[in-house]
Amino acid sequence: MANIQTMAEQAEKISRQLGIDKYDIYGSSVEETSVQVDRGEPKQVKASQRSSVIVRVWNGDRQIGVTSTTDIDPTGLELALKTAYEASSFGAREHVPDFSPEAQAPTAEVTRSQISPAPVPDLVEKLVYAEKELLEAHPAIASVPYNGLAQRALERFYLNSDGALRSEARTYASIYLYSKTEQEGRKPRSAGAVRVESGLKKLDIAGCLQEAAEKTVSHLDYERIPSGKYQVVFSADAFLSLLSAFSNLFNAQSILDNRSLSTPDSLGQQIASPLLSLYDDELNANNIAAETFDGEGTPTRRLPLIENGVLTHFIHSAGTARRMGATPTGHASIGAKVSVSPNYFHVMPGEAADDSYRLDRADNVILIDELQALHAGVNALQGSFSLPFDGWLLRDGKRISVESATVAGDFRQVLNSILHIEPDAEVIPGGICPRIWVSELSITGEE
Structure with missing residues (x-):
């Protein structure tokens, strides 16, 4: 990914040449290496580098055009801005997205460990070991058909013509192990486990294989139960x-589209037992993949959704917040259309039980x-x-x-x-x- 300050300067210069007064740009890039194994041998080794940039331009009639690109050198940036500007003539005239009012507000100070990627042979070696240990954990475990060890480095940024400028980077590694049993006269049983950490050296591989083994073995002596x-x-x-499947309960965009279990009047209503409190807690220290701003540049934060059973907040983009008289909450993703989705749920006891x-x-x-x-x-x-x-x-x-x-x-x-x-x-x-x-x-x- 290019230097964010350089890109901002290039975008400003190009936009002046094109007669564009208002624009914003969001982008991300991912470098990923992943491996899979099968009975001690590498089954698949992949390395990829992906990048995506979304450019939005507003014309003088407040219509918006959107385009995407992977080419962010000056030539590619100029083409993207020009294309988005031309597309703005066909943009909607109602409920047009705008800059987030918090696009320049301070973001949280989050300390992240940037860990250099490990060599591919190290990934293969550790996954082969985990597979071997899982196969030996019990005689009935016959295979580990689904497994994977991956490491990723992610960069993302947001900038706009009003001077907003944000960027961040992080790394993380993940492993999943899913084992399957074979016993004569019995149905195959399976179970799995996942672990995520900021880098391979911190990854709890032993805990992952132990959990997968224990869960798999616990399903061997199964029984039918009456309905x-x-x-x-x-x-x-x-x-x-x-919660994720029914997150339209809190989603302001779903509510405005009449595709939610809630209505604008649901705030303040008792929707759950007083025992339940629920937060969207993107910046929680346990969230390895925490992001400090969303696709519109709005800072993320800890947002109470349900407190002692009472619905207290919806999750918003800048557009839904403006339409509902609220504040953006840091849950927007931009593209051809701005979408809203939850970040990181944190369930806590409300009243004592x-x-x-x-x-x-x-x-x-x-x-x-x-x-x-x-x-x-x-x-x-x-x-x-x-x-x-x-x-x-x-x-x-x-x-x-x-x-x-x-x-x-x-x-x-x-x-x-x-x-x-x-x-x-x-x-x-x-x-x-x-x-x-x-x-x-x-x-x-x-x-």
């Missing part, structure tokens, strides 16, 4: 998956570890879901793997049926969340 109503405990991963809820004493309780088929089993506009899951039936605290089953319900009912939020939270790539106990959901077991 019915069960008290349910969601793991951090499962609950955050549901009965501490008698313990897994080691639970009986006839379903513990859901991972939800599947979220792309097909969620109706985000109605609030309903019907999803296969991996998990266990708890009998007097003992975990018994569920052979095959589906959980169904209404997400709003889930929020209002929370019985207990455990005090200890788990950090996963998508956020931070404790286990969540819910009073009753429909479970359909395999016939």
Whole structure:
């Protein structure tokens, strides 16, 4: 990626020559190396360098034109600005995006470890070791069909014609291991784990393979369960998956498009149990991939979404904030259209709950570890879901793997049926969340 200050100076000079008064530019570049292995041998080794730049130009009638490019030398930048300016004649005249009023506000001071990439042979060696250890963890584990070790270096920037100028860079590494069993007369069982850190040397590979092995083995002695109503405990991963699937609850753009479970009047309403508090916490120290500004240059921050069950904020772009009389929240992505999406969920206990809820004493309780088929089993506009899951039936605290089953319900009912939020939270790539106990959901077991 070119020097951001040089690019800003070039953009200003070119825009004057083209007669452009108002523009902004957002860009990012990623350098990535990843490996996969199969029974001790490299299966796939990839290296890539990707860059993307979005240029927006406003004409004298306040219409906007948008173009994208990967060429950011002076010639490419001039072509992008010219093309966007020409496209602005065909731009919308209503609800036209504008600069964020916070595009020049100070961003948070975030300390990041910039770690140099490791050689590819090191990546292969560590992944081969992890695969070998996982295969040897139990005789029933026959393969690790899905695995990967990757390292990435990311740079991003935002600038506009009013003088906004932001840039940041970070590195991170990730590993995933997904093992599969084979036992005579039994169905194959599988489970996996993921770890993310700022670099390969900090990556908890041992913890990842241990978690994958333990989860896989725990599903070997599975049983069928009868269909019915069960008290349910969601793991951090499962609950955050549901939150993401129904994030239109907080999404101002979805609300304005009438594609949300909320309305503009929902703020201040009780939408969940008083036990639940939820924050969008992009700058949390546990978020390895934290960004200090969004696609419009708005600083990111810790935003309370639900406090003691009460809906307190929506997530906004500059455009949705202007239309709803609010403040941009740092959740915008720019392109042909500005979109709004959550960053990093942080679930916390609200009001204190009965501490008698313990897994080691639970009986006839379903513990859901991972939800599947979220792309097909969620109706985000109605609030309903019907999803296969991996998990266990708890009998007097003992975990018994569920052979095959589906959980169904209404997400709003889930929020209002929370019985207990455990005090200890788990950090996963998508956020931070404790286990969540819910009073009753429909479970359909395999016939």
